Amino acid sequence: MGYVAVKGGSEAIEESIQRLKYERIKKGTVLDIRDIEGGMRGLIDTVMSESSLYDRQVASVAIKQAEGSIEEAVFLMRAYRSTLPRKYYSNVIDTKNMFVERRISASFKDIPGGQILGTTYDYTHRLIDFDLSKENTMEVEKWLDSYRKKREIEEPADVDLCNLPRVTDMLRKEGIIAQALEDNTPPIDVTKKNMEFPTKRSERLQVLTRGQTGAVIALGYASLRGFGDLHPTVGELRVGYVDICIANPMGDDEFYIGNIQITEVESYISSPDKNNADGNKLNLTIGYGVCYGQNESKAIAMSILDTDLETQEKKFPTQDEEFVLYHIDSVEATGFISHLKLPHYVTFKSKLDGIRRTREAREK
């Protein structure tokens, strides 16, 4: 009888996968997808944004499967995304027509259309509400009822929430916003074509918006704190819905295919006026941040990094596009870090050989 190969690997993997399932359900409870969709808005928004796939239901399943691990859920979504046929690019979305749910400006107290606080944690005290552990459906329904009734009797606001004037437009009229010509070059799709350096702004914005939330915020913070040149002012932060349309291939019109919630930020940074020959005048440039769902810190950090990467004079790592753009993707970063768990004994043996050789050489 001949020798047969050891079959350890397959069985060990199978057992490990069983064990993983056991950990997820061992308490005998089944997490309902509707509960995730209903109550895990923040998690879903983070996952959708980092996955660059907008689908609350699929995100909810991914979150369930990943036991709430963002890194894993994003990984699942991205792999799923790879299998989806990509048939259309949407038409350009003008966010001027966003249905605004929340909109604030840190630059001006009074803005046309007013500040709209909307949904935010900003003014809550971060005290754990222990009553939530006892929250039940009945009291929730009662609360919802009275909340909705109150809404009904309220006078509707006399602003058109789908056509709010932009803060930037006010400043543009005054001429202190750096004049940017309309640029209608079709964006480069970074998932279809590799980035080439120096990159185009469309590439940078794509990589930033799908970046890992923590990574984008950390680099944005580093820039703000001192490893960058700027202290931006949030000109306008908006959260709301925008319509997605695709062009009709047979005609001039377009088809509406749905809407998505986004967070959009315009930050102002003062910089030398390029059109002023003496260089003694300043104007404002705009840093732009946008992402799926309500991810405000990420969108603001993105607007900082957008400005940083536009800077011609590179003094800080946050202005180095390779440093920023190559390292903020969740799937890439966590994948390469986690690959260190794979066996490296061939390479390590090779390394040892190199080390041993230097010792032999010295002893000689």
Add this chain to the structure above:
Amino acid sequence: MGTKYNFAFFDEGSKREIRRATLKAIAIPGYQVPFASREMPIGRGWGTGGLQLTLSLIGEKEILKVIDQGSDESVNAVNIKKLIVSTTGVQTTIDTRKATLIQSRHRIPEIPLNKEQILVLQVPIPEPLRVVEASEHKTKRLHSESDYSGAWLMLFEQIMKYDSVTHGADYPVIVKDRYVMSPSPIPRFDNPKLNNSEALILLGAGREKKIYAVPPYTKVISMAFEDYPFRVENFSGQKCHLCGGQGVYLDEIVDEKTGETYYQCNDTSNCLMRLNGGK
């Protein structure tokens, strides 16, 4: 999964796109061709580049072999094989001679490959100059200008400091007298197998989004100086405790009880073949 996905996971358009990049890579030996690397159901850094090459090339009649660090049964090899089989249903083998398509991480099999075979190597860092230059923009230019002084200096400095080249695996090679190429972290021991190989060797880096190739019968030389020639890992006086194999890459194993070091073939399929009386 299975039924919901196309044959070999990707849609045909994606496969074609990857194959186009592969053809370009074959046409320019050793040159890193950028490609639209997809996110895969396995981790970036766990073999997604190799996996994408394999999936773009695989046909129904293929006989597949997947190895990781020399072993067919390493968990990651098993896992990749499982994914490929579940989306294609192809036959697999551990016998290197029977395989038509071999995906490998960090090893080239001991038995010489033949012209009917394709070897796909998984690559973590495709850029041989990355250790001396962090910027992709700059390394791309260095390649186009054949400016490899940085790579030579790196070797030179090791000799000055340690009186030997200390580079471990992933030892840079020069392909067809033109491009300096990272052979993926194969041990130096495997570098000579790249030279004049009968089989097509493809290298895929998923995270870094690059494909490159060593076409059959291509000259591949490991970088070295005349007075400090290229040296493979030293296994003199050591042999496999199972099959008695010598002149093969050996794993170092420490006996739990005696604390003694002994050696075993790293290429498990080759070891098994020898044990079973194969040549």
